[in-house]
Amino acid sequence: MDRVRDSSASVAGEAVELVRVCRAEYRAIGRLTERLRPTRQSIRTLQTQFPHLPPSTLLSIFSQEYQKRMKRSMVRHHAPDVVKEYYQRYRSEAKTRPAAPLLLELANQVDLSPALLARLIVECFLEERQASVASRHVLNNMLREPYLIPDLLLAKHVEQVPISFFHYFQLRRLAECVLNAIGLEHEDLLRDKLRERNLSFLDENQLRSKGYDKTPDIILEVPIAVDGHIVHWIESKASFGDDHSHHTYLNEQFWSYCNRFGPGLVIYWYGFISELDCQRDRGILLRDGFPSDIVTLCQGPARSRV
Template identity: 65%
Template sequence: MKLSRAEYKEIVRWTEHLRPTRQCMKMLKERFPNHSQSTLLSIFSLEYQKRTKRTISRHHAPDVIESHYQRYLSESKARPTAPVLLELANEVDLSPALMARIILDRFLQDLEGETREYHFSISHSVLSVIPSIILSHNISSPSFQCTINDCCYGPLVDCIKHAIGQEHEVLLRDKLKERNLSYLDENQLRTMGYDKTPDIILEVPIAVEGHIVHWIESKASFGDDHSHRTYLNEQFWSYWNRFGPGLVIYWYGFIGELDCQRDRGILLKDCFPTDISTLCHASQPGQLPQDPQ
């Protein structure tokens, strides 16, 4: 889905006071019913990560950590069945998963003190061997609750994002096979000695909407100004220098005004292109542009 900058800014303004919970995502979808859930979640996640980077330092101040921890202890004791940790995270505008990590770190400090007489130091690396201790202190359930309710941070989100990225790379390869387009994927390119590669190198270039394409990069996210500028500087221009002009697919959409580098050799799309022309006079299969490095 390609959004105008004005449409994007309207969504961003509406997300400013939302929290990274699944309930808030339902509200966002109700407010913008014409946009896909995946696009809205991607936009919100990007914006919330920017917000978190601006404010995370204050939550790591020792006095603030102690305040959060003591409040968690007292309220969880007074309301043992209430989602105290999740409520606290939402109140102070911090990712529930990050709040759980802060509280767990502080809990481990106390636990380490309790076990010093046995000369046993507790660290993150040994969490897997002390589940009974964590359960007995009633901190496992609140941490798990924060993790499953956080749509922007945490191990569950990381796994989902990785799986979605892999899924769209498979989708891209399937589309190329449907069109009988010969290509090399990232794994094949790595075995050939390329250290920084796009997801796909076309063995025979194609033309998309009149623009030559040598490579394709798959992004299972929304392309906003910040992320696209970062990708341009860290990835896309490097691919362009090595392999020539290419195509970037932002599967969850992008700001339409960002598609302004076509004449310089970088084309943006929000789906696999349908307007494809095969270049019969291109280089022979198996040949790649020479790596200048």
Template identity: 60%
Template sequence: MILTKAQYEEIAQCLVAVPPTRQSLRKLKQMFPRYLSGVMKDGTAPVLLELANEVDYAPSLMARIILERFLQEREESPPSKSVINSMLRDPSQIPDGVLANQVYQCIVNDCCYGPLVGCIKHAIGHEHEVLLRDLLLERNLSFLDEDQLRAKGYDKTPDFILEVPVALEGHIIHWIESKASFGDECSHQAYLHDQFWSYWNRFGPGLVIYWYGFIEELDCNRERGILLKDCFPTDLVTLGQGIAQP
């Protein structure tokens, strides 16, 4: 699905959450005494999850705040972000069994944030890379994948480089990148800066597939060598063969 910027902003306006204020963040940090009081009464009750629901806050983010406060009081110094992330990925590392269980409950009940959601996103991304690979094979397009490119010594690589370039709507395509997400302005600009222009600089012009759509106005770098699509194009033209057939 391709949306205009105006359509996207209209939808986003309906979904956007009120940004946290200093007062609301202070209120979240004050949840630690309530957490301690709750688990003292019943350590098996989903105290942390209920606190998150009470203030309409993502459970895994609430777990992060409480875990950080717990470790800070225990170690008498702020814990590093890597330590926090490691414990959130594997709550069994948390040096308190009750808190470990509370954090685990938050993670498995969070549909938007946290390590579990990260794993799901990674799996969906891999699934779409496999889909793209199959579509390339169906059309007999020869390519090198990310693993093969890294074996050749490349550090930043697109998902697939075509060994023989193809043409799409009058533009030459050397590489294809799969994104199992919607391309909004913020994420696309980050991808351009961190990935796409690097690919363009090393391998030439290419194609990005946002499988869940993108904002139409973002497809503005075609003449510079980066095209956007929301599905695998059926009108790829191969050298001396015409349109690639499945």
């Protein structure tokens, strides 16, 4: 693994250890995350197995891998025959073990959020009872207020789910807000680095005010050189750059930036798979922090002031 330390790259006053992970090691981390659930103990397990990686990098990798795992599984969980099987298993268990936390147990067995399983079970119950698909409004009300469910035992089991469907999406929105805040914090860090070096630039808000619809985070008014490559724009990503996310960004953002503004630099603040830095000749350079050595047209080599 190629590791880079840069104490000048910090967030909220703390030094950030910047890393690049080879694809083989990333796959090893991915295989381990397949067996883990989103708990603090899971992160401790990752830290034990990969002590040379910063906790922030491991957390970013785990979050991305868990999201991909949930997206893959959602298709399977929502297949009609699978949903019917879950409902039949629940009804069978409810007859023999009515006092047990059945939805929690079943959710753990099939690796699905208890809140989402509760939604599937209540939906099946309503379809069976009414011989029609329940409206989203009715379904969500019952999940928020289980006493509305016209089956006392099912209502009891739904009440045992620690997070209702409504609160599940509240928490998901909260998580999205946190990630957005982290992204903005790193964009502020990038702007601070540029100002430290007296580099003239336009940020995303300024570019949009000029009528640009799709822009990178930074356009340099005077290009710089990094590792012998000209850089016209910089994109900040407060995440780990894995194969899936990087190729998505390439197709949806980076290539269009190259076509419009010329070659640029992408910063993955939590590291990236080292093999992904293979598009330099086509105009995309990857780094895991702001370059400590850059060359400007007017000043020559510019070194970071730590």
